[in-house]
Amino acid sequence: MKLAVVGGGSTYTPELIDGFARLRDTLPLTELVLVDPAADRLELVGGLARRIFAKQGHAGAITTTSDLDAGVEGADAVLLQLRVGGQAARQQDETWPLECGCVGQETTGAGGLAKALRTVPVVLDIAERVRRANPDAWIIDFTNPVGIVTRALLRAGHKAVGLCNVAIGFQRRFARLLDVAPGDVHLDHVGLNHLSWETGVRLGGPDGEDVLPGLLAEHGDAVARDLRLPRAVLDRLGVVPSYYLRYFYAHDEVVRELRTKPSRAAEVAAMEARLLEMYGDPALDEKPELLARRGGAFYSEAAVDLAASLLGGRGPSVQVVNTYNRGTLPFLPDDAVVEVQAAVDGSGAVPLPVPALHPLFAGLVAHVTAYEDLALEAALRGGRDRVFQALLAHPLVGQFEYAEQLTDRLIAHNREHLAWA
Incomplete structure (x- = not known):
């Protein structure tokens, strides 16, 4: 079994390698190819990967x-984890929206749109080359914004599933709080990528007892601290929102914070420099503890x-993935991409039924889906008017x-990443 990782020179990659090594009985790889245009990073990451x-x-x-x-030739699966423009582009995505009083973030709002516009054409070119090779x-997409990128891939007819580590992160946190094995925790996870809620936490499987009310009652303070939201918000919602919902529920507070501290991009860039220095140590043969602060926790388990x-x-198997809606959320088009529990096998991912979504959440999902429609059109066809429409439609912008x-x-x-500009 051959798997290729496009963006294999990422500092994330040793997390992935560690999972492949530990879980080799689950995913018996015979060949792994790391593909990246940055040959210097690739040499460092590849050396550590072999030692692991x-x-x-x-x-x-x-x-x-x-x-x-050459890297994707004959691959059974290709995992995409690329960042078009690198950390320099991320730094910009997190900075210029703040000039207009809007959240600066790399996957949502104006910065998320910029990333989508840079990324979708590149990913589609890669996917076509994968299709020619095999x-x-x-194609397993971990490249943000995952929902928009996965929709672009599916719309172009590729065999693709989108993946995010938010759900598996919640599963692991809840398992620790409940003192049970992670496999015993099943999430009623519903929404879009980076716009989702845990509406139930079931023990033993999809039909198990929902322990979310008790979990919030006993551990609500700890969950709220993780999300950086007031405990009262969780009590009133009765669900656990993704930490990305803070950009919506506390927008102005987040903008004030972001204006007074270094960007996350600057923190990550410094961390990456240190990680790459560590990766070059021939004595290092395991992922360093510092990598846990880089992000992407449990990404390897989800990918495996x-x-x-x-x-x-x-x-x-039942997993949280990004795939076509297919009526799962009846207020969305069938070809919208949702992030829900799905039955996954060799034929792909089929979303499982979910209970009717409360209007408090359904309205925001519909709103952001409309933005994603316009964002994808802007990414595929270009043009200032399409960019403007997508921004106007986004609930984190929304003003002319x-x-x-x-x-x-x-x-x-x-401009350097936009062929039409």
Whole structure:
């Protein structure tokens, strides 16, 4: 079984490698190819990856290449984890929206749109080359904004499933609070990528007892601290929102915070420099503790589970993924991409039924889905008017004057990545 990781020079990659090594019985890889145009980073990450495999006794071969076509040739699955424009572009995404009083964040709001515009054309080009190399290959997208990117891939007819680590992160946190094994925790996870809620926490499986009310009653303070929201918000909602909902529920507070401290992009860039220095140490043969602060916790476990279900020939497994709605949320089009529990096997992901979503959440989901429609059109077809419409439609922008100013700033900061600009 061959798997290729596009963006394999990322500092995230050792987290992925550690999961592949530990869970080799679940996903029996024989060949892993790390693909990245940054040859210097790739050499450092690839060396550590081989040492991790060797230490944990994994017999699979790890190779590295900057040649995309060679790297994906014959791959059974290709995992995408790229960042077009690198941390420099992220720094801009987190900065210029603040000039207009809007949240500066890399996956939502104006910064998220900028990332989508840079990323979608690149991902679609990669996907076409994967399809030429192996039409049966699965594409697993971890590249943000996952919902928009996955929708672009599916709309172009690719065998694709989107993946995020938010749900598995909640599963692990709740398991610790409840003092049970993670596999015993099943989430009623519903919404869009980076716009989701845990509406139930069930023990033992999808039909198990919902312990969310008790969990909030006993551990609500701890959950609220993790989300950086007041405990009263959780009590009134009766659900656990994704931490990305803070950008919506406490927008002005977040803007004030972001204006008075270094950007997350600056923190990550400094962390990446230190991680790459550590990766170059020939004595290092495990992922360093610092990597946990980089983000992407439990990403490897989620990726292994998904790849194993798509490739391993086992029966359907239930996982939270990004895939076509197909009537799951009846107020959305069937070809919207939702993030819900799905039955996953070699034929793909089929969303499982979810209870009717409360209007408090359904309204925001519908609103952001409309934005994602317009964002994808802007990414595929370009043009200032399409960018403006997408910004005006986003609930974190939503005002004519802001949308005008943000459109000009977005284009100015991303011109080198926009073929039409």
